[in-house]
Amino acid sequence: MRFSVVFLVALRALRRNTMRSILTSLGIIIGIGAVIAIVSMGNGTKARVEAQVAALGQNIITVYPGSFSSGGMRGGFGSSATLTVEDAEAIMAEIADIDGVSPEVRDRNQVLANGLNWNTNVYGESPDYPYIKNWNVVQGAMFTEQDVKSLAKVAVIGKTVVDNLFPNEDPIGQTLRIRNLPFRVVGVLDVKGFSLFGSDQDDVVIIPYSSHMRRVSRRTSISSILVQGASAEKLDVVKQRIEDLLTQRRKGREPDFTVRTQEELAQTATETTKAMTVLLSCIAFVSLAVGGIGVMNIMLVSVTERTREIGIRLAIGAHGSDVLTQFLIEAVLLSVLGGILGILCGIGASELGSIYMGFPTLIAPWSIFVAVGVSTAVGLIFGFFPALKAAKLDPIDALRYE
Amino acid sequence: MAPVVQIKDIHKIYDSGEVPVHAVRGVSLDIHKGEFVALMGASGSGKSTLMNMLGCLDRPTRGTYKLDGIDVSALDRNELADIRNQKLGFVFQGFNLLARTTALENVELPMLYGRTRKLSTSEIRERAHHCLEIVGLANRADHMPNQLSGGQQQRVAIARGLVNEPQVLLADEPTGNLDSKTSIEVMGVFQRLNDEGISIVMVTHELDIAHYCKRNLILRDGVVVRDEAVANRSIAAVELAKLKSAEAAAKLTASPAAH
Ligand SMILES: Nc1ncnc2c1ncn2[C@@H]1O[C@H](COP(=O)(O)OP(=O)(O)O)[C@@H](O)[C@H]1O
């Protein structure tokens, strides 16, 4: 018997029971839909993380106080006060292939202006900071090396601070008070949005690190050192040189610092989302398997219910293989149909998720091919047993079946 | 000419249950082209068992069966399926049409499973339509079985049995589910087909139905106890005409009484 004819027969059989066909496919629809939606969310999150990592600036090396080698992530991170401005100056002076260095001092402070007050991040940085972070000063200008030397009371502020302290006026030239010290606003930074970890990057006041250390926080150590590498190729070499230099400066003491490149930081961020995606995908595949069992269940019921039909076909001259093929095609059609509807539902769900709940989503083309392949396989695998059962029926018994 | 059906001493023993049942015990039978045979007998006498063997749905435990010169006893499952498809037509008591499938598609079914003749979709459609015409149901081609009366369903089933131009049409109690008038109509269709040369074997336990056939076989306990030609058999067209005039007469006498 020609395949096209069996195909026609199977199609007619499905059409005879449209409602049940749809209900049977429901498991596959949900399973495939979940896979597509989850993969697209994972994909979207990954793309967003990558975009945010790129927005951090390029070829950046960060030196943190404390050692990672003592075990867990960020074990003593920030707790030890071992990095100094001299370390940063040494890096700037002695290491080649570097475009900029910024010693960083960070804390949170209450900032006042115009009778308004706002609790915000106050960062001490060098004038290289906007260049390193790829973050433009859109109004006014960055403070200068001279300001660093003179412990000038000047500040460059982010958009959120502008909105909260200078809602209706040009902030340039205005004064804001940090710990009751007046700082003159010399620049406003471009809008940057939220960071990888969900904090508002525009909620910031940047002042010279020297002013921060001497006037505001009165600290002798710094929070970290930002280093701008000249090129991606040299980044690992530069990292090594920094490690060597700082080790040498410690004169045999335990290394109490950690050097990380941008890439290494990004990796930990993407790994988290990857683990999340894998976990959710597992759940989605389980639901797909459940959908497949649903198909098998309905096909078994259908074989029993259609015993007479099978008997008629066999009596009239169908071979066992014709019946087998028919039921297999029915199962595959059901699951592929479910797969296609599932793909549409998955795309719809991820669109809705991104519109109404702000999930970053990106449909992965491969996930659609995989979904079609998987649903075909589910149909074949879970349809085979019922189809075999149908094919092995004895025509006389089947015809007599009530 | 060689007989279409040639059976020599066939037996059927069912030994699926606790006690083996010897349902057919040595039947020998020749049926020639153009015969119209009624197989009669009490319930449990082995009629269906014999029909199943004639229909190549079941194999005899013993004995030989030649259908159109082919020794069927030696064939495997698929070869039997092809024989059923090409040489036999089936009509069942319960019609056995595919539900929610149009009359036309039901009639097309045997052609879909045909392996020797490859017909195009339009040829299949045409032939199915032609067979519905033969049984007088061309105007019901698009109807589903549940939109047809019992007699109409049985005629669709007959059309399906005819569509591959079989050597023998086998019918197991084809009028069993029909009222007497519809039964006569169906017998009329059989008689017309038989007049055109199709051999028919049917099971019935109704004497008056058997009277429309040309030859009556009576089975008792798995053995043929009588085999005779039907003398002055009933002609469906005549009987229907009689019924009609009787009905008309009843109406004439009944209708004034109704007022
Ligand atoms: N599949 C079967 N298994 C066992 N016994 C059967 C089977 N089919 C029929 N029989 C027995 O064989 C005998 C003949 O049955 P059957 O051919 O159906 O008779 P009829 O059609 O004349 O009523 C009965 O005694 C019946 O019980």
Ligand SMILES: [Mg+2]
């Ligand atoms: Mg019977």
